[in-house]
Structures are given as C-alpha cells and as structure tokens.
Amino acid sequence: MIIDKVLIIVSAIIKNEKDKVLLLQRSKKSSYPGHWQLVEGKLEEDELPLGALEREVKEETGVKVSQIKMNTVTYNEIEAKGLKYLCFRIVFDAKVVSSKIKTSDEHISFGWFNKDEAIKLPLLPGTENILDKLL
Template structure:
C-alpha cells in the first residue's frame, strides 16, 4: 500500500481560534474539514514543507511552532502520516485558494465539524493541551 507523509498547520489567531479548512469538491475526501498543509517534498524538512504549503494554499506566511501530533491513518488505498505543528500567521491573511471555505473556531468547538480521519488525532491532542496564543513560543 502506498504511504505518504504530509504536514498540517494548526494556525492560531489572537483569539485562540484555530483555522479550519473545508476540502473542495476537486480534492479527495470532499466536504470534510482539515488542517491546511500538504505533502512533504524531497529534501524538505516538515517545517519547510509546511511554510511552503501554507504560502501556496492560503497566500500567507507562517512561523512554525511546536509539534502537536504525528500519527498515521490507513485509508482503503493509502496510508497517510500526518505531522501537525502549531503555527502563527506572520504576514498576510488566509485566502481559500484550494479549499472551499475557511473558518476560525475555538478549540472546544472543533468537534462540531466533520473532519478527515487523519486529522482526528490532532484534534484529540489539542483538547489535552492548554493552548494560549499569547503564551506560544512561535
């Protein structure tokens, strides 16, 4: 079975809300929510990949912080290893170039959305962390 390594950004704003991205009808798993990011390319660190992917997908620049989750999920035809990091926007405002929609939600409301299965371990990790955007070292 094919395996891919992908990265995702848990982007926090000043209100301690997290950016959630709705997968478009052109993507696999359309209509499910995810943390924005993408595939790690050859010769890239996960952090470098995440900065590049967010620039491409959302037209903004992020600073990458600490690791949130590193978990694999086995879909019927592929195994996805999703590595997520806390992040903060340092330049620009997110624009949905590839996603159908973007919303900001508090951590305690993340479970109200229907997430892609690979993203669920990140949400579980976030609910156990005491995250405060003002105290983050990002």
C-alpha cells in the first residue's frame, strides 16, 4: 500500500470502577460512521502526547481522567476519504474521575464495555488489536 499521510494519534483506554472501557460511536458524518473507537485524536503540531490526550478526552467526553500512564505504541494502515494513512497510536491507560459523559458532535453514543462485549462491535480499524492486546 502506498501511504498518502502519516498520523500520530493519542488513544485512551479509560476504565470505570467496574473495569469496563469507554468506547465512543462515530457520527454519520465521520469516516467509518457508526463504528466504535477509543477516546482518541490526532497529535497537533508542537503538542506533547500527554497534553494531546488530556485535550482529546475533554473535547470528546467532557470528563477529566487521572492515573494517566503510557501503555504502548501501535500502528496500522487505514483508508479514509480516498487516502491511505499510516497511523501510529500512543496508547495511554487512565481512570475516569467523573462518569458524566457528554459526547462531542463527532460521536453519537458512548458505552462502557468489557473485552468480550467490545470485540463484537463494529470497531474503527486498529481498535480491535489494541483491545485484544491490552485488555
């Protein structure tokens, strides 16, 4: 596959008190509509990974997280909007401070899932591998 663009993404494995992981369902206007994903987003220019993670979590869920710890780095290739991307994901573990989730307009729903429940969902490419390895 010829790559058009490289993306660096920060992803959060956010767990609640029942040890379930927060997943967000993508809106109809996004690429991969209706697919589920971790709380994640692109690292912006001159932004450090931890700051990007905190920003994305706040923008996409409205909550704060604690006990943030880098877990791993993964990569995968995806196609979206006619382009081929190589995505590097910096994956962090985190605990939710408050469970009052308010999704952004990028998402239509959210849920807390264990691994068995999550892998049955239509997942954004790369998400299943992360969940499979880390849960």
